[in-house]
Every structure is written in structure tokens, then in C-alpha cells.
Amino acid sequence: MSRLTIWLILGTTLTFLIGPFLIVIFAGASAGETLTFPPQGLSLKWYAKVFTVESFRDSFALSMFLAIFGTLTALLIGIPAAYALNRYNLPGAEAIRTIVAAPIIVPGIIVGLALLRYFVVPLDVTITMALFVTHTALVLPYAVRVVSSSLNNLRADMEEAAVILGCTRFQAFVKVVLPNIRGGILAAFILGFVTSFNEVPASLFLSGPGVRTLPIDMLSYMEITFDPSVAALSALLAFMSVAIVFVAERLLGFSRYV
Amino acid sequence: MSNAYVSLTGLTLSYGQTVAVPELNLDIRKGELIALLGPSGCGKTTTMRAIAGLLAPTSGKIMIDGADVTRTPANKRGIGLVFQSYALFPHLSAFENVAFGLRLQKQPDAQVRAKTEAGMATVGLTGFETRKPSEMSGGQQQRLALARSLVMEPKVLLLDEPLSNLDARLRLEMRNELQRVQKDTGITMVFVTHDQSEALALADRVVLMKDGKIEQLGTPAELYAEPSTAFAANFMGFENIFRLEGADLVSDHGRLPFGTEAAVPLLAWRPGGVAVGKGPHVGRVIASSFAGDHREYVIDSPLGQIKADASIDLPEVLLGQQVAFDLPQATARHLAA
Amino acid sequence: MFLNRSEGFALALPAALFTFLVFLVPVGILLSAAFQAEPGVWSLQGYVDFFSESLNQSVFLRTLKLGILVAGTSAVIGYAAAFCIVNLPASSRGRIFGLVVLPLMISPVARTYAWIVILGRTGIVNDVIVGLGLSETPIRLLFTETAVFIGLLQLFLPLMIISLVSAMENIPRDVVPAARVLGASWFQVFFRVILPLTKEGLVIGGTLVFTGALTAYITPAILGGSKVLMLETLLYQKVNVSNDFVSASVIAMILIVMCFSANLVLKRIASVRS
CATH class of the missing domain: 2.40.50.140 (Nucleic acid-binding proteins)
Structure with a gap:
């Protein structure tokens, strides 16, 4: 194939995948009152307005909380699980792996409904707690998978060497394993953060009055208002994700973990 | 044998139902360089890992320097092990790799520094202190792994296929290096290999193993000239x-x-x-x-x-x-x- | 040293127990509700009722159709794009691959919202149509199956490209030139060399895209609305509008069965081809 054909195919594909974002960025920079493209004059007023909408601020805070603490919790229980599945020759390891991976396989909306009806309501769990538990469960499979693959690349004999040099098992883990899977843990955190922050279907039924994640808040805002602020917010969120991924890629070659 | 420094008595090792090493008896003298030789699956590595404390024997006894260490955990056994893959710590500098065990013992800083520098000098790595293992050649990594074990002044130094990852020229160099270190330090060394020429060239005595059992034990000259079984003869080039x-x-x-x-x-x-x-x-x-x-x-x-x-x-x-x-x-x- | 099993179980237990209790148990109960049209009475009545409504039938068929179309289209585009990417010089390959992965990191709400700007009544496409005089008034592009199709394709195409790129990277070097030297046309190269060697990637990518499209909520909600319902949006309606939990459970069961059978069918197709 000629270079021209290659770039033509890639150009078209990438335009389809990324082009719409560029349009959203401009649509959000409109000076007009309604969503149009090309925008009626340029202004940053919608970008500014996003920060003044109270529900956006609340839901952003909730989404940040869920993404950060949900992912940290998932890592806290996921790292030991990944370590156990990798290093111990456990009977039933496959079953444990399947159980832990299950939340990605089941459609999100079903997870949300099931948790609402058979976890939240009977146990009288608060909305924030319900969302926290759900997001932790949804992020856990990624945490286990990414940390596992980085443990796979770390030879077990390194820990044996540490033990022979005098470490206890726990010391060997802290002094030898952790420093060498730092990149994987960071990648798992970013992947988990992004997954949780962008999650909609499972949070849909669990969100309640006044307690909504940011993407769900955007969805309901769109139903009522048709101004360019959602475009501006979408653009800002896209920037945020791109910045995180860019920094991660620079720091540790993030894409090899995904 | 009264002059045994390391002695394995009735050592049996099994993985689940499979017995890898049945009832092994072996005495190693102090200061001896001994080779465990055999094809893959003969139990030589398993035996070595048991001496190191990485594998718990099903039955039998391991004595080192007069003490029963059969149940002593690996981190308290005072044994050195140079891994086939070297198992260097990739996140630490060469210096910190060598100092790792000394620091764990909470030795004073000056002493750690002195011992580490001496250890690196012994293997000819002075000047490489700040390098990461990934920035070193295979031969240098091998010597770094050796230094890391030697500074701990282990009672016994175990080496797993120490020359297998090196090219032909380095292998010869490393062979001489190992013999020199052994002569200088007088340390008891046990190394595992599948290469008969390596075993014959290096060892004071060779333990030829097959199916977890000792097929023949003797000096290189004895094994080479007088193999006693068809397996030993075949291994020695007959x-x-x-x-x-x-x-x-x-x-x-x-x-x-x-x-x-x-x-x-x-x-x-x-x-x-x-x-x-x-x-x-x-x-x-x-x-x-x-x-x-x-x-x-x-x-x-x-x-x-x-x-x-x-x-x-x-x-x-x-x-x-x-x-x-x-x-x-x-x-x-x-x-x- | 490392074979202390109870220690291993203790380390794995929190994660396994957590997922089991807060995830598997509730989902299990929900799915069992799909077989209890009346509480406590086990029957398939829920399914009979569900499929006897023509709206439900058409939503089911539309979901299946869109899933297949999106998976099929992304396979075609995906092969072309993946083949181009693996043939790029190493320097630009990483960057282009990064651009393909990038959309996955961006909120699906933002990604879908872009299409409102493009396909809306005052969007670019309608501006062009009206501007060129092709139509007097803007035409309805949003809330159509086409809009949902485009949105889903954009959402899930990267998954197919990623799967195919990693499959193609595992093709031994020089196999394609070897086939060319032996006289194969590009058409034959694709069907006799590339396709058989990448079918595992195709199965993975196909499963991801198909199940992704089946279970997407945001795209049909924003671009389809109540005019173009898919199973996910129908489920949401059953719960929030008609309070019909039995139908919701039935839809949940159908979705899960569809996802798992997609995986099985694709695996079967891949093994028959070899």
C-alpha cells in the first residue's frame, strides 16, 4: 500500500474518532445563547458559566470523591488479591479471578438496578455509600488486572533473593515488589479513576435527588436546557482526561498497561 | 562423615504427589566447590532450593556447620544464592543491590559502605556503584549478583547455573573468576549445572544426579575416566x-x-x-x-x-x-x- | 516458601468477598426475579409477556441489529486502520495509536454530546443541507437509528482497532511479504494469511464492540431518545416510568444471555474458519 492510501485511511478514521471533540470545543466557545456550529461569535462565557452552576460543582465534587476513594479502595483490596493470584498456586484461583472480574462483564445498568433493589433498599444504605460501593466494585477488575500484569513481568525469584538476603515476606513485598510495580499501580489508579469518573449506567438508578455524579448531572441538564454550557463542560472534561493520560504516558508509558 | 560441613540426610522433596528427590544423602566438606550435575528434571535445582530454604523438605534433615537448619526459614539460614536470572533489584543501584542485605541487618552506615565497596572490588566492579542493573552487561550483572551474596559472608554459597546466560568468552572468564573468589575466600560453594564440561572444569567434586538420586559422586577425573553406569558414561561422552x-x-x-x-x-x-x-x-x-x-x-x-x-x-x-x-x-x- | 495456601487465600479474600456480596448476590437475585412473574412462583411467564408486546419485540430486534451492524462495520474499518497502523514507521506508530486510544479516556457523555452539535436541527450537517438547498427546512437526523449507529460506532471503534493492532503485531515478521512473493493477491493475502492469523483479535474486538453496543446506555439515551429505544433504555423506562420490575429483570437476563452468546458464537466462528 502506498503512503498516501495509509494516511488517507488513518486520516478519515481519526477525523471520525476525534473530530467531533474539536467541534464541541468550538461550540462551547459560542457567544450565542443556543448550541450551534459554527458558533455565533466566540466567547468564553459558557466555559466560565460551567463553574458557577451549583449542581455541576456538587456533582463534580461527588464524582471526584468516588473516582479517587473508590479507586484507592479497589487498589487496597485488589493489590493483595492480584499478588495472591499471581504468586500462590491457589486451588480455585480461576474461580476467584472470575468472581473479581465479573463486574465488567455484567452490563452497568443491571448492576445499578440490582444494587438498588437488593442492596441499597433492604440495607437502607445512603446514596453516597451505595455509589461508593458500586464504583469500587466496578474499578476492582481493572485494578486486579493491571496490577497482575505488572506482577507477571516481575520475576518471583527477586523476592526469593530478598528473603535469602534476610527479608521477611512482608519486607520483601515492601522493599522489592512495591517499588517495581509502582508504574502498574499508578496506571491502575488512572484507569480506575477515568472509568469511575466517566461511569453512567450503573450510577443511573443509584443517583438520587441532589446526589448525582457529574455525567448524570450533565445528562439531566441537557434534558432541560439547550445552551452551550454542556458543550463547554464536555470540552473541559475531555481536556482533563487528555491531560491525565498525557502526563501518565510521559511518566510511565501508560498505554502498555491498558 | 565426620568432616561434613553441610550434610543432607534422607532428604525427600515432593511437589504434591510427585516425588522430585527421594531420600538423598550427601556430605559436603568445608571450603569445597561441589557441582550438582544432571539433565533438567534430575532434582539438582530442587535440592539446591531445599538447602537455601526456599523449599520445605517432605522429610529428612539438613545440617549446616553442625546445626540442624531443616526448619530454619530462608531469611535466617545464612546462605547465599546466586540466581540463574541473577534476580537483581531493578529499582536499586549496583551499590544498593550489594548493600541490601547489610542494611537489613541494620549494620552501621560506615560498615555497610566499607563492606559494599570491598565486595564490589572483589568482583572487579569498582566504579559501577551508581549504575542500575539494566545499565550493565550480562557478565557485570552476574558479578554484581555474586558480590551481593558474598558481602553477607554466607556459610555456603549456592549458584544456580552460574554460567548459562553468558556467551562463550565470558563463560571462561567467569569460570576463572569463580575459582579465584573461592580460593580467596575459602567459602563452601555448591553450584548447579547441566553442562558436564563446566562441572568438570570447576568443581572439586561432582555429584551426578538422575531422577532425584545420586548416580555417581567423585572427582572430575574419576567421573571422566571411570563412569560407573550407562547414564554416567553417556553424560561423560561415551x-x-x-x-x-x-x-x-x-x-x-x-x-x-x-x-x-x-x-x-x-x-x-x-x-x-x-x-x-x-x-x-x-x-x-x-x-x-x-x-x-x-x-x-x-x-x-x-x-x-x-x-x-x-x-x-x-x-x-x-x-x-x-x-x-x-x-x-x-x-x-x-x-x- | 511461597506455598502457604491459607496466606494466599487470606490475601485474595477481601476482594473476592467484597465482589461476591455487593455484586454477585444482588445481580443473582435480580436475574432470578426474571423467572418469577409472580413472587415465589417459578415460570417463564415474564418472557412470554415480554415478547408478546410488539414494542418489546422491535426493541429487541433493533438492539440485535445495531449490535451486529456496529460490530461488523468496526471490523471492516478496524482492519483497514489496524493494518495501516502496524505498517507505520515506529516513530509515528505510537503517536497514532495514542490518538486511537485517547477517546476511550474521555467521558462517553462528552463523546456522544458532540453528535448533537453535528446532527442537531441547527448542527453542521443541517446547515450544509439547507445551505446547499437540498432541503427547505432542517431534516431530522437526531433520534434516528442512523444517529445511534454513528454514535455507537464512534464510541466502540477504538476497541476493535486496539484488538486488531495487537493481533497484527503478533503476526510473524515477513509473513505477508512471503505470501506476496508466493504469488498471493492482496485479496488472498487478507483472507488466507491476515484473517486466520488475527481471528483471535477479531473475536476479542468483536465481542467488546458487540456487547458494548448492546449495553451502552448514554448513546441511545441521547441520540435515540424514546423514539429509538434499545434494550438498555427500555429497561430504564420499565423501571422509572412503568415500575415494571419483572420486565426489567427479563431484559437484564436477555442482555446477559446476548453478551455471553455473542462471545460463544464468535469463538465458534473463529474455530470453524481454521
Whole structure:
């Protein structure tokens, strides 16, 4: 194939995948009152307005909380699980792996409904707690998978060497394993953060009055208002994700973990 | 044996239902360089890992320097182990790799520094302190791993296939290095290898293992010249092994007259021990290769394939040609089993 | 040293127990509700009722159709794009691959919202149509199956490309030139060399895209609305509008069965081809 054909195919594909974002960025920079493209004059007023909408601020805070603490919790229980599945020759390891991976396989909306009806309501769990538990469960499979693959690349004999040099098992883990899977843990955190922050279907039924994640808040805002602020917010969120991924890629070659 | 420094008594190791090493007995003297030699799966690595404390024996006893260490955890056993993969810590500098164990013992900083520097000097790595393992060559990594174990002043140093990851030139260099270090420090060393030439060149005594059992134990000279079993003979390069029935040599393919009877069931010849160009038997050359000072032939004979080395001074026998050969009594090794 | 099993179980237990209790148990109960049209009475009545409504039938068929179309289209585009990417010089390959992965990191709400700007009544496409005089008034592009199809394709195409790129990277070097030298046309190269060697990637990518499209909520909600319902949006309606939990459970069961059978069918197709 000629270079021209290659770039033509890639150009078209990438335009389809990324082009719409560029349009959203401009649509959000409109000076007009309604969503149009090309925008009626340029202004940053919608970008500014996003920060003044109270529900956006609340839901952003909730989404940040869920993404950060949900992912940290998932890592806290996921790292030991990944370590156990990798290093111990456990009977039933496959079953444990399947159980832990299950939340990605089941459609999100079903997870949300099931948790609402058979976890939240009977146990009288608060909305924030319900969302926290759900997001932790949804992020856990990624945490286990990414940390596992980085443990796979770390030879077990390194820990044996540490033990022979005098470490206890726990010391060997802290002094030898952790420093060498730092990149994987960071990648798992970013992947988990992004997954949780962008999650909609499972949070849909669990969100309640006044307690909504940011993407769900955007969805309901769109139903009522048709101004360019959602475009501006979408653009800002896209920037945020791109910045995180860019920094991660620079720091540790993030894409090899995904 | 009274002068045993390390002694394994009735050592049995198993993985689940499979017994990798049944009832092994071995005594190692202080300051000795001993090789555990055998093909993969013979139990040599398993035995070594048991001495290190990485594997718990099913039964049996491990004594080191008069103390029973069978149940002592690996981190308290005072053993050094140089891994086949070196198992260096990639996140630490060369210096910190060597200092790792000393720091764990909470030795004072100045002492850690002095010992680490001395250790790196012993293996010729002075000046490499700040390098990461990934920035070092295979040979340097090997020596770094050696230094990391040596600074701990272990009672016994175990080495797992220490030369297998090096190229031919480095292997020779490292072989001399290991012997020098052993002579300088007087440390007891046990190394595991599948390469008979390595074992013969380095070790004071060689333990040839098969199926978890000791097939033969002796000095390199003894093993080389007087292998006692067909397995040992084959491992030591006696590639032509035949049964003796009455006065005939017998294989699965056929038989040839040998002339005399002997009290042993098996006879073996090295390729160099087979006479080519003259003799009572005739075969056909089916492969031939030039090896510098000799030619290596494969001869198709009534006994099947025979490997024979012929002097370069003899005229070359072309592929497919008939050639006379002999399996002389003088070069035959008598084997009991 | 490392074979202390109870220690291993203790380390794995929190994660396994957590997922089991807060995830598997509730989902299990929900799915069992799909077989209890009346509480406590086990029957398939829920399914009979569900499929007897023509709206439900058409939503089911539309979901299946869109899933297949999106998976099929992304396979075609995906092969072309992946083949181009693996043939790029190493320097630009990473960057282009990064651009393909990038959209996955961006909120699906933002990604879908872009299409409102493009396909809306005052969007670019309608501007062009009206501007060129192709139509007097803007035409309805949003809330159509086409809009949902485009949105889903954009959402999930990267997954197919990623799967195919990693499959193609595992093709041994010089196999394609070797086939060319032996006289294969590009068409034959694709069907006899590339396709058989990448079918595992195709199965993975196909499963991801198909199940992704089946279970996407945001795209049909924003671009389809109540005019173009898919199973996910129908489920949401059953719960929030008609309070019909039995139907919701039935839809949940159908979705899960569809996802798992997609995986099985694709695996079967891949093994038959070899």
C-alpha cells in the first residue's frame, strides 16, 4: 500500500474518532445563547458559566470523591488479591479471578438496578455509600488486572533473593515488589479513576435527588436546557482526561498497561 | 562423615504427589566447590532450593556447620544464592543491590559502605556503584549478583547455573573468576549445572544426579575416566554403549562379534575411542563433519549408528562410502549397569 | 516458601468477598426475579409477556441489529486502520495509536454530546443541507437509528482497532511479504494469511464492540431518545416510568444471555474458519 492510501485511511478514521471533540470545543466557545456550529461569535462565557452552576460543582465534587476513594479502595483490596493470584498456586484461583472480574462483564445498568433493589433498599444504605460501593466494585477488575500484569513481568525469584538476603515476606513485598510495580499501580489508579469518573449506567438508578455524579448531572441538564454550557463542560472534561493520560504516558508509558 | 560441613540426610522433596528427590544423602566438606550435575528434571535445582530454604523438605534433615537448619526459614539460614536470572533489584543501584542485605541487618552506615565497596572490588566492579542493573552487561550483572551474596559472608554459597546466560568468552572468564573468589575466600560453594564440561572444569567434586538420586559422586577425573553406569558414561561422552552377550556386542539393531567375554553387562566407547579406517567391521558413513583437528563420522553399522572421531591425517571417507572400523578392547569402558 | 495456601487465600479474600456480596448476590437475585412473574412462583411467564408486546419485540430486534451492524462495520474499518497502523514507521506508530486510544479516556457523555452539535436541527450537517438547498427546512437526523449507529460506532471503534493492532503485531515478521512473493493477491493475502492469523483479535474486538453496543446506555439515551429505544433504555423506562420490575429483570437476563452468546458464537466462528 502506498503512503498516501495509509494516511488517507488513518486520516478519515481519526477525523471520525476525534473530530467531533474539536467541534464541541468550538461550540462551547459560542457567544450565542443556543448550541450551534459554527458558533455565533466566540466567547468564553459558557466555559466560565460551567463553574458557577451549583449542581455541576456538587456533582463534580461527588464524582471526584468516588473516582479517587473508590479507586484507592479497589487498589487496597485488589493489590493483595492480584499478588495472591499471581504468586500462590491457589486451588480455585480461576474461580476467584472470575468472581473479581465479573463486574465488567455484567452490563452497568443491571448492576445499578440490582444494587438498588437488593442492596441499597433492604440495607437502607445512603446514596453516597451505595455509589461508593458500586464504583469500587466496578474499578476492582481493572485494578486486579493491571496490577497482575505488572506482577507477571516481575520475576518471583527477586523476592526469593530478598528473603535469602534476610527479608521477611512482608519486607520483601515492601522493599522489592512495591517499588517495581509502582508504574502498574499508578496506571491502575488512572484507569480506575477515568472509568469511575466517566461511569453512567450503573450510577443511573443509584443517583438520587441532589446526589448525582457529574455525567448524570450533565445528562439531566441537557434534558432541560439547550445552551452551550454542556458543550463547554464536555470540552473541559475531555481536556482533563487528555491531560491525565498525557502526563501518565510521559511518566510511565501508560498505554502498555491498558 | 565426620568432616561434613553441610550434610543432607534422607532428604525427600515432593511437589504434591510427585516425588522430585527421594531420600538423598550427601556430605559436603568445608571450603569445597561441589557441582550438582544432571539433565533438567534430575532434582539438582530442587535440592539446591531445599538447602537455601526456599523449599520445605517432605522429610529428612539438613545440617549446616553442625546445626540442624531443616526448619530454619530462608531469611535466617545464612546462605547465599546466586540466581540463574541473577534476580537483581531493578529499582536499586549496583551499590544498593550489594548493600541490601547489610542494611537489613541494620549494620552501621560506615560498615555497610566499607563492606559494599570491598565486595564490589572483589568482583572487579569498582566504579559501577551508581549504575542500575539494566545499565550493565550480562557478565557485570552476574558479578554484581555474586558480590551481593558474598558481602553477607554466607556459610555456603549456592549458584544456580552460574554460567548459562553468558556467551562463550565470558563463560571462561567467569569460570576463572569463580575459582579465584573461592580460593580467596575459602567459602563452601555448591553450584548447579547441566553442562558436564563446566562441572568438570570447576568443581572439586561432582555429584551426578538422575531422577532425584545420586548416580555417581567423585572427582572430575574419576567421573571422566571411570563412569560407573550407562547414564554416567553417556553424560561423560561415551556415546556408543552396547550390551555384551557372551562374546558378542548386541544392540536393538543387531550384533557384532567382540571376541572376548567379560564380567560386565555393558561396554562403552567415546567417539575418539573408535578406530576408523582399519578393523574387522564394516559400516557406511552417513554423516561427516570437520571439527578442526579431527573428523566426526556417523557410521551405519550392524549395531546401528556409531559415532566415531578420526584423525585429520587419515584420508577422508566420503558420505555413503564403506569404511572399516573397530571397537577396540583397549578403549572400552566396562559398565556395571 | 511461597506455598502457604491459607496466606494466599487470606490475601485474595477481601476482594473476592467484597465482589461476591455487593455484586454477585444482588445481580443473582435480580436475574432470578426474571423467572418469577409472580413472587415465589417459578415460570417463564415474564418472557412470554415480554415478547408478546410488539414494542418489546422491535426493541429487541433493533438492539440485535445495531449490535451486529456496529460490530461488523468496526471490523471492516478496524482492519483497514489496524493494518495501516502496524505498517507505520515506529516513530509515528505510537503517536497514532495514542490518538486511537485517547477517546476511550474521555467521558462517553462528552463523546456522544458532540453528535448533537453535528446532527442537531441547527448542527453542521443541517446547515450544509439547507445551505446547499437540498432541503427547505432542517431534516431530522437526531433520534434516528442512523444517529445511534454513528454514535455507537464512534464510541466502540477504538476497541476493535486496539484488538486488531495487537493481533497484527503478533503476526510473524515477513509473513505477508512471503505470501506476496508466493504469488498471493492482496485479496488472498487478507483472507488466507491476515484473517486466520488475527481471528483471535477479531473475536476479542468483536465481542467488546458487540456487547458494548448492546449495553451502552448514554448513546441511545441521547441520540435515540424514546423514539429509538434499545434494550438498555427500555429497561430504564420499565423501571422509572412503568415500575415494571419483572420486565426489567427479563431484559437484564436477555442482555446477559446476548453478551455471553455473542462471545460463544464468535469463538465458534473463529474455530470453524481454521
